[in-house]
Amino acid sequence: MAEEFHDTACDASYRHHLQGICVDKKAIYWSFTTTLVKTDLNGKVQLTIPVANHHGDLCFHNGKLYVAVNLGKFNDPDGHADSWVYVYDAATLRELARHEIQQVCYGAGGIGVRDDRFFVVGGLPDGIDENYVYEYDDQFNFIKRHVIKSGHTHLGIQTATFANNRWWFGCYGEPKILIVTDPEFRMLGRYEFDCSLGIVGLPDGRLLVADGRCQGEAGCTGWVRLAVADEKLGLRLCGN
Template identity: 45%
Template structure:
């Protein structure tokens, strides 16, 4: 009986802790993207007024409270995105990720921020392991992407505004699981988010504008990071019986 009571007590304590955790999570400010989607959240950005979300096979536009304004279907795989001068730029790979050169079909697709109508696409073949994220800084676009296992460095590809290749920047980061997933130039530095795996946790590389060093952090920006209302917000995603959902939470200081 004593053992049974002890086990029961442990179970009740665990349940209480779980509910307490959920209660704390519910108290956390969040911006929930309205609706469910066929793919997980892969990236996001905002134009100062509205928020744009990439769910791999769908793009969504919401207001600042997450109310859905527009949703469109797009080919797989639409990754992380950025907003610049009334245009949404999305890193797209229509080939294979994380393979040796020759398997990826890396492109940048562009859409108008007002109605998500398609504008044009650009080939970025230099992103040989699959384009996955994009950001803009000081007159240039910067694209990141996949990485085959065994590589001990990551790459950031620099382009002109019309996607003429400028330079491949090499970061001696060691292997990150599937390369870099997201990119954002925020508060004077690049935020490059990556997935984790056992023994190799997820996080964010904080990189100066010179792209010649990095700081590895445990900030989880692997499905999106953006500066919203002078505060850094991080993307989150979850699968439900009806499909995938996505939301934003402010980064804890």
């Protein structure tokens, strides 16, 4: 149940930084670029596997993890990305499938799911003042490219989740940016809130947002905090 979720940290560190999170009722899944990690709700590591660079944001659906993967260049105006979705069994982290999604021409970086369809986001070259969302069916047949009239965000969109009947997108930049849209990707707001390392909705309407840091030889860590929707701020951390 959602009330079991709380602010917590992954209890290990990894070579590369956190890219995204997702959850089921009993576990948190963390993508650390080259390591996929499963923990319990207290952050205790249960499973880890090495994965290809660059594994980005991920989502959980029907017992499986779907990870946005780019094996090529990000944010290249000439589109030299190599975009995929890798699929893993959530119970064991065993790889199940790979789906090529080369329509995501600036590099797949984030993924969300709604109504058995998958929505992939990713990189963005300088000088483009909108973002793109690529829609696929449950077999990863391409359906449509959606446009978000968001203005430019640094390196595009990093994380995505559908919750509370709206889309939430985390972006890099200084400051970090949260984009919120309606189900059809019409803008509802652009806020200064950092969920660029992970965001996922919970059954009770709250959201879990991720953060992390890298400290040289000590490696990279990650943690999650509960948040709620806020009309003025976009999101507000619970307890703030």
